Amino acid sequence: MTTAVMTASYVADFERCALLCESMDRFLDGKWHHYLLVERADAQLFKSLEGANRSVVSEAELFPSWLRSFPDPLSMGRRRVWLSPFSLPLRGWHAQQLRRLAMARHVDAKTILSIDSDVVLVRRFDPASLWSDGRLRMFRADNGAHDATPGHLAWLAHAGRILGLPPHPEPAHDYISNMVAWRTDTARALLDHIEKRSGKGWLRAVISSRDISECMIYGRFADEVLGGAGHHADPRSLSHVLWFKETFPQTSEGLASFMAGLRPDQVAIGVQSFVGHPLSEIRKLAFSVTPV
Template sequence: MKGDWTHFLLVADSDVPLFRSLATSSRQVISERDLLPSWLFVCPDPFSFMRRKLWLSPFSIPLRGWHVQQLRRMALARHISEPTMLTLDSDVVLIRDFDPADLWQDGRLALYRQENAIDASARSDHLKWLSHSERVLGCAPAQLPATDYISSLLPWRTDTCLQMLDHIEARHGQHWVRTMIRTRAFSECIIYGRFVDDVLHGAGHYAMPHPLCHSLWLGDSYARDLAGLESFVADLAPNHVCLQIQSFLGHSIANIRAVTTMA
């Protein structure tokens, strides 16, 4: 990645010692304990023979790691001074030269939005995520087909994220995390996108219709072997600066490394 940027590694408190050696003048390791309220705490999951973790609180049913990952991203806005937040999932690999500064145009930051992408036949929890964003933000119900804002390399304005957290707290009269976790069906990407479009009416942003990341989300999209991954990489578009192969799909690390090298 080009430019002078600070890299923040957001990790579970128990993992901080494992990542501490990666800290440099431009890379910070941040514990989730410094980001999240004290009443949200982690414990081993007995139903996975203690291999996985659960996050517990008095205000929600148990949360999984991918829920807390979203909360970490949102919480980071209150801990940094950089104007741009660029979030990458841990299974994202940058494959092309890229300077995030190019995402700014005349004082406005790119907002990824895929119009008419969510309809009544949506395969995942998109409809639940839309409903949750409406309850959290107080915006009108989305008209289907609705806009999708989800990708694996997303730029956010830090000041906009701060406005969003303040908006949620002012509307509900409680810590924003408590409002978020009333259900486990939420998407931080949709909440940010709808805050920009439905609350701020697009202020400070311009629409970016093409994703920066080429993502393999579903197991039935390509064959689960090296040939399938090669086909996936062959579908890279000029706008893609990185790719993501979901870890739970079961592709071998060797095959992933092979195709990222060829990309």
């Protein structure tokens, strides 16, 4: 069973992405290929991470010519902005989500596993284990959007509008995690569904709003359009995530306290890039986890 692992990244996260790659090479089992999805300008840098099981995919291969990035004048060129004739200006996190959706038509694999570049695998893991009786495990926190950030409800609403579903579902499930598996056939059917409903390319439909969450779009499609067919929902995340710097002290002891919360069934950790733990400490602690 082949898995296409995809990581959307950018230059500021290069070192974190390199650590993810190292951890995958050490711990990821089964038949897989890793795709690094990056902006045109970052492709050459990320090619240094390529290997037999890893390739760089420039967004030039995924996006139409009318969606391009440019230096953002509001940041004196330090950041990028994506411009098109069909949307308001988009940010890098929008572009990363669009790359992930686009990959559904660019890979030949049964499973697509999206892993953020600030994730580190800490235990052996075969993505084929996510399948059971022909169904794929799908992360879903039941009614979790109400307890998450204010953006979650807006992302659910946008997903509903482009899928032809109620914008405010009840219950309001949360499908967002930093390590998420999709069925490739379902992801392709999702893009086809959006195009059939909108009468235009899926990308144009998705960027009709900036309240984009590819996980919410896929999750609502799988649950509410397909009726859950081919999936089994599971509230357990594959990774243990440190979302906020206030949660633990920014010390090695604080990082160790975070790691103590790793469940036996979790195979990775994620320390958000804005949380100030040095990568050297993350690497040392992550690779010292006792296997289960």
